[in-house]
Amino acid sequence: PAPSPDGTRLAFSWQGDLWVVPAAGGGASRLTANPGYDHHPMWLADGSAIAFMSDRDGADDVFVLDLAGTMPRRLTFHESSDSLQGVLGSDVVFTSRRHEAWDRMPAVYRVPLAGGTESMLTRILALDAVPSPDGRFLALVRGITPGERRHYRGSANRDLWLLELASGRRERLTETDCDEDGVAWAGNGALVYRSDA
Numbered sequence: 001p002a003p004s005p006d007g008t009r010l011a012f013s014w015q016g017d018l019w020v021v022p023a024a025g026g027g028a029s030r031l032t033a034n035p036g037y038d039h040h041p042m043w044l045a046d047g048s049a050i051a052f053m054s055d056r057d058g059a060d061d062v063f064v065l066d067l068a069g070t071m072p073r074r075l076t077f078h079e080s081s082d083s084l085q086g087v088l089g090s091d092v093v094f095t096s097r098r099h100e101a102w103d104r105m106p107a108v109y110r111v112p113l114a115g116g117t118e119s120m121l122t123r124i125l126a127l128d129a130v131p132s133p134d135g136r137f138l139a140l141v142r143g144i145t146p147g148e149r150r151h152y153r154g155s156a157n158r159d160l161w162l163l164e165l166a167s168g169r170r171e172r173l174t175e176t177d178c179d180e181d182g183v184a185w186a187g188n189g190a191l192v193y194r195s196d197a
Helices: none
Strands: 009-014 017-022 038-043 049-054 062-068 084-087 090-098 107-112 120-121 126-132 137-142 158-162 170-171 180-185 191-195
Touching: 017 038, 017 049, 038 084, 038 180, 049 084, 062 084, 062 090, 084 107, 090 126, 107 191, 126 170, 137 180, 158 180
Parallel strands: none
Antiparallel strands: 009 017, 038 049, 049 062, 084 090, 090 107, 107 120, 126 137, 137 158, 158 170, 180 191
8 A cells, every 4th residue: 555645545556557546545536547567656845746657558658647636647658568666856766677588687767747758767677766746866676686586695686786876876785685666755864674684
């Protein structure tokens, strides 16, 4: 589930459609009804819209839904799956293997919320690239261990990195022999992540 920026609502995916429910409890309202699988909702900073992923046109693409009642708008168009990472100012950040071999880490892209052509956000390859709420950093997950291979120990394990977008400065945050992933930003600027240590 994805909490709204003001904390009053939760967006979630259930049976392939998006729903929103008051955080205090109550009935859920359906946002999408499509034969495709809609998932991974993320709120825009002002709470007026939700970005999400859907395979309604084949592979996973990124869409945005204005909560004023308009139809979802498709933001990415490619036969490779795109993985929504977050919102950075007036852009959506996503990862994709559209320009890379299948067995390599995805590249990190941005596309305007208003629509348009995507561009690379950084040349650093990463499984996840989650923008910080203030837009200064990307929390990166790098490594080539398949996500379903838990408790792997070796040189291909997934580690967390921090990229400062303005300067390009990179900092490795974890360096263990186990996998760290599932990174998210907490409200106080800290990072929350999963480890199989």
